[in-house]
Amino acid sequence: MPIEVTMPKLSPTMETGVIAQWLVKVGDTVKEGDPLADIETDKATMQMKSYDDGVIALLDRAAGDEVALGQRVLVLAKKGEDPKAVAQSMAGAKAGGAGEKPAAKSAAAATSSNGNGKQAEPVAVEVAPGGRVKSTPLARKIAAASSVDVSRVTGSGPGGRVIRADVEAYLKAKPAAAPPLSRPAARGGERIPHTRMRKTIAQRMLAAKQAAPEIHVMIEPRVDRLVAAREELNRGLARENIKLSLGDFVTKAVAMALRAHPALNASYEPDAIVRHGDINIGIAVALDEGLIVPVLQNADQLGLREIRVQSEAIAKAARAGSLTSEQLTGGTFTISNLGMFGTRQFDAILNLPEVAILAVGAAERRPVVEGNQIVPGTVMTLNLTADHRAVDGATAALFLRTLKGMLEEPAAMLL
Amino acid sequence: MAVLTFREALNQAMQEEMERDQNVFLMGEEVAEYDGAYKVSQGLLKKFGPRRIIDTPISEGGFAGIGIGAAMVGLRPIVEFMTFSFSLVAIDQIVNNAANMRYMSGGQFSVPIVFRGSSGMAGCLAATHSHRLEAWYAQIPGLTVVMPSTPANAKGLLKSAIRSDDPVVFIEHEVLYHERAEVPDGDHLIPIGKAEIKREGGDVTLITYSRSLKATLAAAETLALDGVQAEVIDLRTIRPLDLETLLTSVVKTHRAVIVEEDWPYCGLGAGISDRITQRVFDELDAPIRRVASKDAPIPYNKAMEQSMLPSVERITAAVRDVMYR
Numbered sequence: 001m002p003i004e005v006t007m008p009k010l011s012p013t014m015e016t017g018v019i020a021q022w023l024v025k026v027g028d029t030v031k032e033g034d035p036l037a038d039i040e041t042d043k044a045t046m047q048m049k050s051y052d053d054g055v056i057a058l059l060d061r062a063a064g065d066e067v068a069l070g071q072r073v074l075v076l077a078k079k080g081e082d083p084k085a086v087a088q089s090m091a092g093a094k095a096g097g098a099g100e101k102p103a104a105k106s107a108a109a110a111t112s113s114n115g116n117g118k119q120a121e122p123v124a125v126e127v128a129p130g131g132r133v134k135s136t137p138l139a140r141k142i143a144a145a146s147s148v149d150v151s152r153v154t155g156s157g158p159g160g161r162v163i164r165a166d167v168e169a170y171l172k173a174k175p176a177a178a179p180p181l182s183r184p185a186a187r188g189g190e191r192i193p194h195t196r197m198r199k200t201i202a203q204r205m206l207a208a209k210q211a212a213p214e215i216h217v218m219i220e221p222r223v224d225r226l227v228a229a230r231e232e233l234n235r236g237l238a239r240e241n242i243k244l245s246l247g248d249f250v251t252k253a254v255a256m257a258l259r260a261h262p263a264l265n266a267s268y269e270p271d272a273i274v275r276h277g278d279i280n281i282g283i284a285v286a287l288d289e290g291l292i293v294p295v296l297q298n299a300d301q302l303g304l305r306e307i308r309v310q311s312e313a314i315a316k317a318a319r320a321g322s323l324t325s326e327q328l329t330g331g332t333f334t335i336s337n338l339g340m341f342g343t344r345q346f347d348a349i350l351n352l353p354e355v356a357i358l359a360v361g362a363a364e365r366r367p368v369v370e371g372n373q374i375v376p377g378t379v380m381t382l383n384l385t386a387d388h389r390a391v392d393g394a395t396a397a398l399f400l401r402t403l404k405g406m407l408e409e410p411a412a413m414l415l
Numbered sequence: 416m417a418v419l420t421f422r423e424a425l426n427q428a429m430q431e432e433m434e435r436d437q438n439v440f441l442m443g444e445e446v447a448e449y450d451g452a453y454k455v456s457q458g459l460l461k462k463f464g465p466r467r468i469i470d471t472p473i474s475e476g477g478f479a480g481i482g483i484g485a486a487m488v489g490l491r492p493i494v495e496f497m498t499f500s501f502s503l504v505a506i507d508q509i510v511n512n513a514a515n516m517r518y519m520s521g522g523q524f525s526v527p528i529v530f531r532g533s534s535g536m537a538g539c540l541a542a543t544h545s546h547r548l549e550a551w552y553a554q555i556p557g558l559t560v561v562m563p564s565t566p567a568n569a570k571g572l573l574k575s576a577i578r579s580d581d582p583v584v585f586i587e588h589e590v591l592y593h594e595r596a597e598v599p600d601g602d603h604l605i606p607i608g609k610a611e612i613k614r615e616g617g618d619v620t621l622i623t624y625s626r627s628l629k630a631t632l633a634a635a636e637t638l639a640l641d642g643v644q645a646e647v648i649d650l651r652t653i654r655p656l657d658l659e660t661l662l663t664s665v666v667k668t669h670r671a672v673i674v675e676e677d678w679p680y681c682g683l684g685a686g687i688s689d690r691i692t693q694r695v696f697d698e699l700d701a702p703i704r705r706v707a708s709k710d711a712p713i714p715y716n717k718a719m720e721q722s723m724l725p726s727v728e729r730i731t732a733a734v735r736d737v738m739y740r
Contacts (some may be wrong), residue, residue: 026545136699136700136701137696137698137699137700138669138697138698138699138700139700140697141697141698156739157701157739158739163700163701163739164669165739166702
């Protein structure tokens with residue numbers, strides 16, 4: 001079976017790597033330890049080395065490309081395999097589902113970001129072009145009888161083919177499944193087969209709920225000053241046709257607060273908590289077919305104007321389906337905002353491996369106690385979901401106190 | 416039970432049937448005075464005389480046709496081809512006349528004939544004398560095709576073939592003639608159309624026949640050292656295929672490898688694989704693999720010829736492939 005070589009983790013904090021230069025070309029014979037490429041990480045330019053012997057059958061990416069961890073960059077034909085045939089058969093199906101629109105990160109990328117330069121064999125979930133999961137008839141039969149979606153089973157056969165043993169291992173690992181919650185659509189109803197995005201959302205949300213013990217911590221900042229500051233700034237920006245939203249202020253404030261509370265700007269990995277150097281804020285964008293989380297890179301270094309312009313650009317790209325892999329990867333914290341729908345408050349599910357996500361409700365006029373009087377004021381409800389494996393209640397509370405201070409006194413963000 | 420060679424077992428089967436039924440007679444090149452090119456008919460002329468053990472000229476098309484005519488009027492001929500490679504010049508008689516006579520005469524005539532002889536890649540016989548024509552004959556409705564793998568099977572199947580009321584193509588492998596094994600005495604009959612499980616196992620089904628059985632059983636032993644338990648099935652009858660035995664095994668093991676000495680394209684394994692796939696597709700945990708001879712004319716050079724054959728190495732490799740290990 002050919003070896004799919006993926007972008008390795010060359011620095012503890014890297015989420016993507018840029019191929020500075022290929023050191024091999026198609027047809028080259030490489031040995032274990034031979035350099036394959038120079039990779040620019042967030043820290044330095046480092047050599048990516050081969051973990052296997054073989055012949056380069058396929059280079060997926062060109063020099064200059066930025067590639068997320070776990071995404072395939074090349075395919076090695078092993079001894080006895082014809083590199084040309086390998087290139088032909090492997091050209092379409094890239095590990096990590098490059099070229100698709102992954103909701104958040106694809107499963108394969110998320111899995112392999114835990115390993116070091118993983119040359120995955122077997123691959124996590126290999127999906128052929130067109131989103132088809134390769135599986136044997138027997139594996140499908142057993143999966144169907146147990147109401148298991150084969151696309152959720154990791155295939156260990158050639159090219160990621162799901163075989164009987166894989167389905168059985170999956171069933172063994174899972175507690176006895178509840179009877180299938182499937183029924184024919186009632187009269188006038190319809191049955192909508194899962195899209196790739198729907199499957200990914202289902203898989204990642206379920207995985208988060210299963211893996212992470214969550215805590216929820218809430219603040220209700222009074223945002224009258226923020227509303228006033230927004231109106232004032234928007235008057236000045238009107239001629240540039242830019243209109244800041246309250247969400248933009250929240251993004252800015254979250255980014256600034258994360259700088260002071262790096263424990264929330266982190267990933268939980270099996271053996272360590274990784275605190276990220278960059279503050280990259282994922283903004284959940286609702287689409288007709290689901291949702292997607294494009295990323296504002298280095299949001300703490302952006303002014304409100306850039307936040308607005310870039311947020312608008314990524315939301316537009318998300319709706320057009322034209323997000324680049326750079327716009328989809330590297331998130332360190334996620335914001336989900338339903339305020340525009342008038343929602344007062346809600347809980348969000350973690351976007352693993354990030355350790356926290358903030359659910360933002362609408363700013364609304366509410367009675368507020370001021371001294372001994374009840375006065376009208378503008379209040380927002382923000383609900384933080386945190387992974388208690390990495391973040392304790394007090395840590396979350398301290399972060400929210402900083403955030404609350406910034407939202408109530410926007411000038412503090414200037415500090 | 417006596418220990419006999421494969422050729423002695425065939426000889427015994429013919430003797431017993433000729434003693435039992437005076438309509439049975441043997442005809443072919445060198446079968447009488449020379450006792451058979453491979454000595455399968457040794458002593459038969461002496462015992463049964465020239466009326467029943469008949470030497471023919473080198474004219475396969477002619478004596479195959481004479482045999483079919485004799486069968487139509489009530490005799491039970493055994494027609495020996497020195498090798499089935501030579502049956503190619505008689506194939507019109509076998510395919511058009513023997514196979515179709517019962518059908519085209521609306522049941523007025525049957526053709527109780529056995530065409531038998533040696534076959535296969537037997538060592539430096541080169542391209543024109545090494546044919547394996549089992550897939551050719553097995554395709555024809557109206558023919559029964561039998562390929563024994565052991566002396567006991569050779570005797571029991573040949574006796575059943577001689578008693579069949581329809582034409583039987585009985586293909587012996589030349590390299591098996593000197594094989595020795597126990598053969599039941601007396602009226603030992605093996606039913607046509609029944610495969611034999613030679614070795615039980617739960618991990619993979621190995622389907623084979625004739626000479627390839629040996630390499631397949633050896634491969635099964637090699638695999639057992641690695642903890643893979645192969646079930647080995649000897650087809651014995653090629654047509655009609657004992658599909659039920661194959662399916663029962665594949666449903667148990669969920670994977671199959673077919674080992675055959677014929678050529679891969681449109682070979683016997685292709686047809687068998689198709690029948691299994693049609694019936695138990697959902698039981699398969701891997702594609703059915705075939706180990707056949709290489710897709711080229713058979714070379715004269717001995718080492719090259721050996722490399723064409725299904726070997727223990729090729730069989731175990733195919734099994735590892737379908738076992739994903």
